[in-house]
Amino acid sequence: MAEVIVALDFDSREPALELVDVLTDEAGFYKVGLELFTRTGPDVLEELVARDKSVFLDLKLHDIPNTVAGAVRAASSAGVRLLTVHAWGGVEMLAAAAGAADADLEILAVTVLTSLSGYTLGQVLGRPGAEPLDEVERLVGMAQAAGVDGAVCSPHEAAVVRAVAGPGFTIVTPGIRLAGGSAHDQARVATPATAAEAGADYLVVGRAVTQAPDPVAALRRIRAEAGADRRTAETTR
Numbered sequence: 001m002a003e004v005i006v007a008l009d010f011d012s013r014e015p016a017l018e019l020v021d022v023l024t025d026e027a028g029f030y031k032v033g034l035e036l037f038t039r040t041g042p043d044v045l046e047e048l049v050a051r052d053k054s055v056f057l058d059l060k061l062h063d064i065p066n067t068v069a070g071a072v073r074a075a076s077s078a079g080v081r082l083l084t085v086h087a088w089g090g091v092e093m094l095a096a097a098a099g100a101a102d103a104d105l106e107i108l109a110v111t112v113l114t115s116l117s118g119y120t121l122g123q124v125l126g127r128p129g130a131e132p133l134d135e136v137e138r139l140v141g142m143a144q145a146a147g148v149d150g151a152v153c154s155p156h157e158a159a160v161v162r163a164v165a166g167p168g169f170t171i172v173t174p175g176i177r178l179a180g181g182s183a184h185d186q187a188r189v190a191t192p193a194t195a196a197e198a199g200a201d202y203l204v205v206g207r208a209v210t211q212a213p214d215p216v217a218a219l220r221r222i223r224a225e226a227g228a229d230r231r232t233a234e235t236t237r
């Protein structure tokens with residue numbers, strides 16, 4: 001079974017917390033990303049923790065090891081459970097992040113952004129023809145060796161990441177859509193069942209819930225498909 005994390009992609013705290021209150025016990029885990037965090041600062045983290053929710057802080061940290069370690073300590077003391085760092089920061093930065101996290105905080109590596117085309121990746125690396133999936137594999141191995149707990153990847157990469165990293169590594173996949181739902185601006189989407197079967201531990205779901213006419217019903221269906229109740233998932237597919 002994969003747990004669903006609802007992405008609070010809002011530009012202010014009010015609609016974000018309204019959604020949390022609408023979803024009540026249906027959702028226990030929320031993602032706060034760059035936009036909401038930059039708008040609200042850590043207040044939104046406190047509000048979520050006060051509501052007994054788990055927080056995935058998706059800031060994709062990428063800086064010198066000392067600075068990243070400081071940010072990781074700040075996230076730990078705010079009660080964050082999952083925090084992203086860029087694998088491209090290198091082994092020292094990844095190890096500093098892993099070493100600064102308290103026992104309740106898992107550090108997740110971002111390997112190759114799903115927005116990067118093969119062409120752009122080759123351009124950035126100075127290596128035309130670089131294959132995104134090969135780089136994901138290489139960077140996951142590096143991050144795991146540095147002590148990082150998991151990775152964020154597309155559902156289409158999850159099986160490869162699981163094969164490279166083994167069972168104890170946390171895999172988080174965005175790009176989740178119910179069968180027949182709009183892909184919005186995501187190039188590669190997968191259903192909750194496909195992502196869970198590929199080995200994802202957590203599914204990050206944004207617009208499929210936040211823009212649904214009935215967010216509670218949408219979330220229930222996604223959770224069912226993710227394996228909370230496979231019999232229900234089979235009948236709703």
Ligand code: C5P
Nearest residue numbers: 007009114174175186204205206207208
């Ligand atoms: O609305 P949607 O379900 O597409 O939102 C997905 C969430 O996951 C957004 O918050 C987006 O920033 C995040 N994300 C992503 N692709 C990545 C990493 C994060 O869509 N590679």
